[in-house]
Amino acid sequence: MRLGGILFDLDGTLFAREAAFWSWLLEEAAERSLDWAQIAELDARGHGPKAPLLDQLALALDWPERALEARLQRLRLGILRHARPDPRLHALLARLRRSYRLGVVTNGSTQSQRGKLRELGIEQYFDPIVVSEEVAHRKPEFAIFRLALRSWALPHGEVLFVGDDGLKDIGGARAAGLQALQVLREPVETLEPEPVRDLLAARQAEDGTASIESLWQIESWLGDHAGEHSVI
Numbered sequence: 001m002r003l004g005g006i007l008f009d010l011d012g013t014l015f016a017r018e019a020a021f022w023s024w025l026l027e028e029a030a031e032r033s034l035d036w037a038q039i040a041e042l043d044a045r046g047h048g049p050k051a052p053l054l055d056q057l058a059l060a061l062d063w064p065e066r067a068l069e070a071r072l073q074r075l076r077l078g079i080l081r082h083a084r085p086d087p088r089l090h091a092l093l094a095r096l097r098r099s100y101r102l103g104v105v106t107n108g109s110t111q112s113q114r115g116k117l118r119e120l121g122i123e124q125y126f127d128p129i130v131v132s133e134e135v136a137h138r139k140p141e142f143a144i145f146r147l148a149l150r151s152w153a154l155p156h157g158e159v160l161f162v163g164d165d166g167l168k169d170i171g172g173a174r175a176a177g178l179q180a181l182q183v184l185r186e187p188v189e190t191l192e193p194e195p196v197r198d199l200l201a202a203r204q205a206e207d208g209t210a211s212i213e214s215l216w217q218i219e220s221w222l223g224d225h226a227g228e229h230s231v232i
């Protein structure tokens, strides 16, 4: 496989969103025990509708915020505060960048998604960074992949999309003619409460999709599949 560029999903792929969410929530809860399983279900790895989750948290934790937007801010800033820069991630991206163009395509708000890249200190490795809120398209729409590739002048087939979500990342990327590689776990272990451990178990790979356990296996996968001679 000839490969010139790699586009990454953010949450669950480059950014350990579950690790940040649960570490923030445990801090919020302090010694209180919450209905962790229900929270995990409502949150759905960040994909659940926000209002029921925030209502539940505000009630259980006696938040002073009444408005949905204020509660959402509390959640977003909490997750950002628990984003942990990882020297291994810098080293990995710096190495990949020597052989490939790197970009990010992420669904979410500008504040959250650019904030995560900033907290991780990894913005400089990616061009472009495409955030759904800014372009009015979301994965798995074809348009967001096309936008991301506009400046690369690479055939879609020579670009690899790396993401964790079977539908939005893998399905979307394939439909756009990209290669796809699914990551089954976040790059950092989550210290979640015991009752939700099973709910957050590793994903199963989509049928017929190449997968790696986590981001840390990408170089060995590329070594096996993309050959030594990549094109920039």
Ligand SMILES: [Mg+2]
Residues within 6 Å of the ligand: 009, 010, 011, 012, 013, 163, 164, 165
């Ligand atoms: Mg993701």
